Amino acid sequence: MLDSILYDCIYHSAPIILCVLGGCFAYKANVLNIALEGMMLNGAFVSVLTYFLTGNMLITVSLTLLSALIYGFVFSYFGITLKGNVIVIGLALNMVASAIAGFVLVLMNSANIIIPNFDLNALKIHIPLIENIPVIGHMISGHPIITYLSFAMILLMYILMYKTKFGVYVRVVGENEEAAKSIGIKTSFYKYAAVLIGAIGCALAGMNLSLERLGLFTNNMTASRGFIAIAAIYCGQGKPVQSAIYAILFGLARSLSVNLSIFAGNAAGLFDCIPYLVMMVVLSMASYIKHKPIKERGYKVNE
């Protein structure tokens, strides 16, 4: 029981962590990327479709990343170059991703894409020594590669954001664009880069969600994980490590609700809403604590 709760916690956290890490840069660059959801769905869709058609993992990964970059470029071009409303653009891209997937599914005449004879177990990595440790072994070992990548990315993104010139510039652009411009930083470049990092993260999350774990795609299978990632980013104020911890918290809530619902009998359906409620409470608390010491007057929009 405990084993499966902990394993599922990692399992459900991984795609959200990837989204969160990607979204953090955009958040810090002051371009709120609501399209995480759509980019993740696109990643899930393209990866399963290409693997279904070609059966080649290399082509699948490169095409998935390429399609993610296209989404990132569209988002950046409309939002940064043409100065559109990024929230509306994000929501539109979510709709576009879902519409394209729905359209192709209808053309293929089926409700989902299932990869035939897909060996899911072959993708799972069993770490030799750790596997044998009682509780932790089962929790850590036996995940697909992107799951491990997601946890490694927490550290990488932390370094990229705080220990490199690139990260500092992204944050400067977000905090004070005029100042950044005045010292000759190409602000648009850093904004584009921030959005594209997010797109890559979301594509990986989508691949993890559909291809690696299930070997199938159904439309809207992302089930608002992108928005949960946004909630986690808000809670962690765009800091990679803190935001990732909130993502893991959601993963834990989800894992608990899945595992405990077995005992709930009729009320099992109600358990599904727990993760969302947890996220709401956490976000409210985090925002309250953030604003409490500031004795400013009035309200600010969108922060």
Added chain:
Amino acid sequence: MNSTMSSKIIKIMNCILPVLMAFFVGGIVIAAIGENPFEVYWILISKALLSMTGFQNTLHYAGPMILTGLAIAITFKANIYNMGMEGSLLAGGFVAGILGAQLAGIPAIPLKFICLAAAAIFGMVYALISALLKVKFRANEMVITMMMNYALAKVLEYLATTVFRDAGNGYVCTPIVGDNAMFARIFSKSRLTLFFGIVILILVIMFVVMKKSRLGYEVTAMGKNFEFAEATGMHVGKTIIKIMLISGALAGIAGGGWMLEDQYRYTLTFSANPGLGWDGMLIALLGSHDPIGILIAAIFYAALKTGADSINMYANVPKEIISLIQALIVLFLAVKFIHEKFSFRRSAKKVKEA
């Protein structure tokens, strides 16, 4: 006078251009799967707008969308990104459906009133939660309302499968709403009901609220410059709660009305996909948050919906093409392709440079 006229024309062009661009891209996709786009679009327009029955059906579908469009407009105009209307709509529809089935003995007019009032109240209560979290805890309203929507959908799914399930049916649904509660169809062929009249009445009220009242002015001021509105002494927090309540009530009535004029019972696909609340967002954007604009946009959008079914029937194109076109419209609407006060901006730049 001349300049206001030209700025109005630019505004209208900024709404029409994205639609044309979306149809253009959609046309390429249709051509790519080997069909004639002009033929498909002609079917769309002729079936949805040019035939009498089709037009009445279009109006029928436009009803709830006008309400959700207004619900979005009043909050988006103040830069409050309330996504909760989808939840308010579901809550309103569910309550109206349950009451309509349980209280079927009450005479028709009071029963309809009870159902719609309950729908509005539930929509408001639902919106109030997120409004309070926004104002008291300063949580981001967009994320909160998104989370709440999913939580509510799960709760309603649970209620529809257990407590309120209609056991006589193979699929998950609530008991059927009594005939007393349902709005009767006006014409024999089309689906149009008297609820559309209520919608128009609400539209007129909202027109007055948004254009002539103090609240409407505050909303516009907040949308233009939040800090300034706050600094001049507006109670921004109170205004946020007020507009969220109005938004919730409108979406609740939209849900209740949709239940009582079309659905008969709450099913898991009550608001379809992507949902009437989301449609409202597109309509509000397309109508640039203006009541008259919303009316036109809703009719246009409903025409797409009724036309989509005809496309499926008369042409060899899946109706999902319409969702793609809708999504593209939103995408292109986010950008203003023609700038208002273009010349003013340029002269301001010159001054800066000098």
